[in-house]
Amino acid sequence: MSAQSKQKVVIASTGASGAIYTKVLLDKLRTIRNQIEDAGLVMSDNARDVWEYELGNRDFEKYEIKVYEKNDFFAPFASGSAKFASMIICPCSMGTLARIAAGISNDLITRAADVMLKERRRLIIVLRDTPYSLVHINNMKIVTQAGGIICPASPSFYSKPIDFEELASTVVDRALELAGFDLKTFRWSENKPKSKN
Numbered sequence: 388m389s390a391q392s393k394q395k396v397v398i399a400s401t402g403a404s405g406a407i408y409t410k411v412l413l414d415k416l417r418t419i420r421n422q423i424e425d426a427g428l429v430m431s432d433n434a435r436d437v438w439e440y441e442l443g444n445r446d447f448e449k450y451e452i453k454v455y456e457k458n459d460f461f462a463p464f465a466s467g468s469a470k471f472a473s474m475i476i477c478p479c480s481m482g483t484l485a486r487i488a489a490g491i492s493n494d495l496i497t498r499a500a501d502v503m504l505k506e507r508r509r510l511i512i513v514l515r516d517t518p519y520s521l522v523h524i525n526n527m528k529i530v531t532q533a534g535g536i537i538c539p540a541s542p543s544f545y546s547k548p549i550d551f552e553e554l555a556s557t558v559v560d561r562a563l564e565l566a567g568f569d570l571k572t573f574r575w576s577e578n579k580p581k582s583k584n
Contacts, residue, residue: 393424394472394567397464397503398452399496402433406441409434411555412477415563415570422433422568425471427464428452429495433480441532457494464499467506473566474503475532477559478515478540481523488526488537489511504533511562515540522576546573548570 399418400409409430416426430447432439438447455462463469475484476496483496492498503510512535516523527537539559548554562573 388446393422395464395470396423396427397471397474397499398426398428399474399476399479399499400428400430400434400438400447401476401478401480401483401496402431402437403478403480403515404437404441405555406438407555408477408513408515408540408559409438410442410446411552411559412475413452413494414448414552414564415556416452417450417458419568419570421562422482424519425463426452427462427471427578428454429457429462429499431483431494431496432458442578449456455495457496459495460498462499465495467502469487470504471499471508473509473511474499474512475511475562475566476500476514477511478564480511481514481516481526484514484526484530485521488529496533504530504535507534509566510535511538511560511565512536513538513540513558536565548580 398412408457422452439445452558464471486497487500492501514537532535539563542554546557563570
């Protein structure tokens with residue numbers, strides 16, 4: 388991605404289990420700063436609590452990224468005119484998914500998601516829940532039909548990850564690539580051992 392094609396991106400984190408995904412995503416953004424014109428972070432109260440519980444710290448406060456409060460509707464990406472190109476909700480709770488599917492913009496996360504859909508821009512939703520009820524599946528269908536991309540937090544293992552962060556990266560890398568970023572990551576056809584003839 389050239390300097391002329393830097394993009395604006397919104398990162399959101401909700402109260403679903405999986406704070407490691409948010410951490411790895413924020414770490415990855417540091418490595419692709421040259422592809423980012425502007426970035427904003429929104430975390431729900433539950434997301435902060437889950438991070439502290441699962442990771443044992445409040446390191447989300449230490450990242451050099453603009454943080455917006457959940458009810459700050461003056462954030463630039465609350466409007467399509469700001470031209471944020473993509474939004475990644477990672478992880479996304481089923482409650483947040485349901486509100487997006489129903490068009491209920493009751494906080495900055497759901498409003499920004501609504502903006503992405505109405506402006507036909509990239510909305511990547513990293514769901515972290517199992518199993519799925521029919522309600523969940525129908526909400527995924529609605530968001531997909533509206534133009535969003537459902538990217539479940541289902542890690543892959545063929546890259547042989549050695550720790551939780553590498554495992555989480557198999558999901559985060561996919562989400563970032565779906566959002567239009569260029570990453571150096573494991574690629575099956577390029578990295579698998581060649582068969583002997």
